[in-house]
Amino acid sequence: MNRKNRPYDIILLGATGFTGQLTADYLLKQNTPIKLALAGRDAQKLEQVRESLLADNPNAAIPDLLVADSHNMASLKQLCTQTKVVISTVGPYMVHGEDLVTACITQGCDYVDLTGEPQFVSKMQQKYGADAIKAGVKIVNCCGFDSIPHDLGVFFTLQSLEKKLGLEVLQQSSVAVEGFVRGHGDISGGTWHSAINAMPQWQDFIKERRLQYKQQLDGREICLIEKPTIRKLKDGWAAPLSTIDPMIIVQSARRYAHYGRSFSYAHFGVVPQLHRLALTSAAVAGVFALAQFNKGREWLAKQRPSGTGPAPEDRARHWFNVEFVASVQTPQQQNVTLRTLVSGGDPGYDETAKMLAESALCLLHDRTQLPPHFGIVTPAEAMGDVLIKRLQIAGMSFEVK
Numbered sequence: 001m002n003r004k005n006r007p008y009d010i011i012l013l014g015a016t017g018f019t020g021q022l023t024a025d026y027l028l029k030q031n032t033p034i035k036l037a038l039a040g041r042d043a044q045k046l047e048q049v050r051e052s053l054l055a056d057n058p059n060a061a062i063p064d065l066l067v068a069d070s071h072n073m074a075s076l077k078q079l080c081t082q083t084k085v086v087i088s089t090v091g092p093y094m095v096h097g098e099d100l101v102t103a104c105i106t107q108g109c110d111y112v113d114l115t116g117e118p119q120f121v122s123k124m125q126q127k128y129g130a131d132a133i134k135a136g137v138k139i140v141n142c143c144g145f146d147s148i149p150h151d152l153g154v155f156f157t158l159q160s161l162e163k164k165l166g167l168e169v170l171q172q173s174s175v176a177v178e179g180f181v182r183g184h185g186d187i188s189g190g191t192w193h194s195a196i197n198a199m200p201q202w203q204d205f206i207k208e209r210r211l212q213y214k215q216q217l218d219g220r221e222i223c224l225i226e227k228p229t230i231r232k233l234k235d236g237w238a239a240p241l242s243t244i245d246p247m248i249i250v251q252s253a254r255r256y257a258h259y260g261r262s263f264s265y266a267h268f269g270v271v272p273q274l275h276r277l278a279l280t281s282a283a284v285a286g287v288f289a290l291a292q293f294n295k296g297r298e299w300l301a302k303q304r305p306s307g308t309g310p311a312p313e314d315r316a317r318h319w320f321n322v323e324f325v326a327s328v329q330t331p332q333q334q335n336v337t338l339r340t341l342v343s344g345g346d347p348g349y350d351e352t353a354k355m356l357a358e359s360a361l362c363l364l365h366d367r368t369q370l371p372p373h374f375g376i377v378t379p380a381e382a383m384g385d386v387l388i389k390r391l392q393i394a395g396m397s398f399e400v401k
Contacts, residue, residue, distance in 0.1 A: 003108060007082050009034040010360050013068060013100065014089035016045040018309040019114065019144075022353035023089060024053055027361075028060040034364065039066040039079060070096040073103065080107035085360045088113040093120040101128060105135050110363045114144030114356050118244045125376045133375040140382045142248050143359040144352035148379050149322045149396075150179055150245035151252055152388050153342040154265065155380040156398045157324045161338055162258050165330065174329045175260030178228070179245070180238055182270045183320030185347045186310050196300045200292055222253050225266035238268040252380040255373065260328070309349055318346035323401075339401040351396065358390045359383065366390075 010027065014020040015038035027036055040046050046065045054060065066082075068075040070090050080086060080103045090096045093115040101124055104111040115121065121141045132139050142151070154177055162170050224246050230239045246267045253259040290296030310318075321343035328336040344351045362370070362383050373381045388398055 003084055006084055006109075007035065008037045008064070009083065009364050010085045010087060011037045011039050011066065011079055011083040012087045012089070013039040013070070013079070014087075016040045016042065016049050017089050019349060019353060019356075020089040021049055021053070022349055023087060023357050024049070024063070025056060026353050026357040028053055028057040028063070030361070032365075033061045034361075036061070037064040037066050037083070039068045041067065041069050043067050070100060073099050076100050076103035077107055080104050080109045083109055085110045085112070085363050087111075087356060087360050089356070091115060091117070093117050094123075098124070098127075101139055104139060105132050105137055108135055108137060110138045110140070110367075112140045112143045112356060112359045112363065114146070114352055115141050116144070116146030116244050118247055121244065121247070121376070129376045136374050138363060138370075138374055138382045139376045140359060140363070140379055141376070142244060143356050143379055145320070145347040145355070146243060147245040147248040148355045148359070148387075148391075149320065149342045149344070149347075150181075150267070151248045151378050151380045152384075152391075153179065153322050153324050153340065153398070154249050154259075155252060155256075155384060156342070156388055157326050157338060157340045158256070158259050159385060160340060160400050161326060161328060161336070164338065165328070165336065167258055169330055170260060170328070171257050172331045173260045174262045176264045176266075176327045177249075178266045178268065178325045179249075180233070180268045180270050180323045180325070181241060181320070182235075182323070183318070183347055185318040185320065185349075186314070196297050200297075217254055219261070220257070221262040222250055222259075223262070223264040224250050225264055228266040228268060231268075233270060236270050236272040238270050241267045241269040243267065248378045252378045255378075255381050315346040315350050318348070318350075320344060320347040320351070341399050341401055342397065344396040354394055354396070355391065358394055359387060362387045362390055 012020060012024055012027070015024050024038055027034065038046055038050060043065065050063060050065060054062065066079060068079045070076070076099055086100065086104055086109055088097065088100055088111065093113065094117055097113065097115065097120055101111060105128055124139065124141065128139070142148070157177060158175070165173070228240050230237060246265055249265050253263045253265070290300055321341055324340045326338045330336065359379065366386050369386050371381065371384050379387060392398060
């Protein structure tokens with residue numbers, strides 16, 4: 001079916017989950033109505049979610065309900081033939097995500113998700129990257145807190161440097177960027193389940209990351225600083241943060257020449273006191289150890305049921321900011337430093353739903369204005385500054401300090 005003639009603009013798969021409901025609510029609140037369908041395995045739960053959403057949004061267009069199973073390829077292909085964009089909030093993605101990506105590629109629709117699972121992203125790139133390019137679709141992983149503030153934050157930083165130095169100078173410069181993540185928030189049951197299911201494969205992820213330590217590409221050098229040192233800051237302590245974000249940033253750096261002739265990135269989490277860093281490290285180590293065993297994962301899963309999350313009043317107290325410090329050495333040996341800041345509200349839920357929904361709306365409404373990059377792509381590759389502008393209008397801040 002021709003993309004223009006499809007009955008739906010966006011189909012949201014996973015609408016009965018906690019983040020899925022927040023994303024659906026965000027879409028229903030848009031000033032410009034879209035043709036939206038909510039999809040999931042359980043028709044009764046979908047009806048209950050729709051009733052709740054319409055009670056909060058009485059003037060919204062009524063979304064259709066579609067039954068589909070993440071492990072039933074026929075139902076997924078039928079889903080994807082009917083829409084221009086698919087949003088997936090169904091995790092863990094290593095368990096539930098691959099067939100949907102395949103269906104989107106074969107049926108010619110764009111896709112966004114909020115995975116933070118590096119093994120899933122790597123697998124999709126290796127298995128389906130070429131097919132997605134050939135199909136002319138944008139399969140965009142990591143459109144939540146993992147990794148939009150970080151990926152687009154670095155993109156924004158380099159754009160700001162380009163305005164300051166000029167593209168020709170920046171392309172020949174050495175660029176080193178450090179990201180410092182601060183915030184207060186919580187994680188959902190779905191995110192918790194994805195994390196503990198990914199931990200047994202963490203060593204595979206580390207091996208994958210090591211391939212990205214230093215890469216040569218068309219005369220450019222792209223480097224991931226895997227083990228940055230702990231350091232004292234004015235407001236606390238910065239420690240290395242092993243998330244998917246640096247992997248996504250490095251992929252974007254390979255794409256864009258304005259990231260410099262050589263580019264390196266280091267990623268930190270900031271905590272106010274050293275003892276809290278020690279306690280956090282010990283807790284993560286304990287969870288990691290338990291997650292290596294089936295019984296341990298079962299026990300951990302029971303501690304935070306899937307589909308749950310904090311109350312609105314708790315989310316209202318949550319916040320995040322990511323500070324980027326870029327150090328540039330130009331071909332003329334001039335040293336330039338630029339600081340930028342990306343900030344917003346509740347990172348795990350409200351802002352994640354906003355980022356995910358705005359990514360889908362960007363692919364829907366702004367597709368002709370987007371960078372001409374297709375395949376299994378990062379948010380910066382797929383949408384770049386067009387998505388940054390959308391997020392700024394929606395209340396997120398991208399600023400030069």
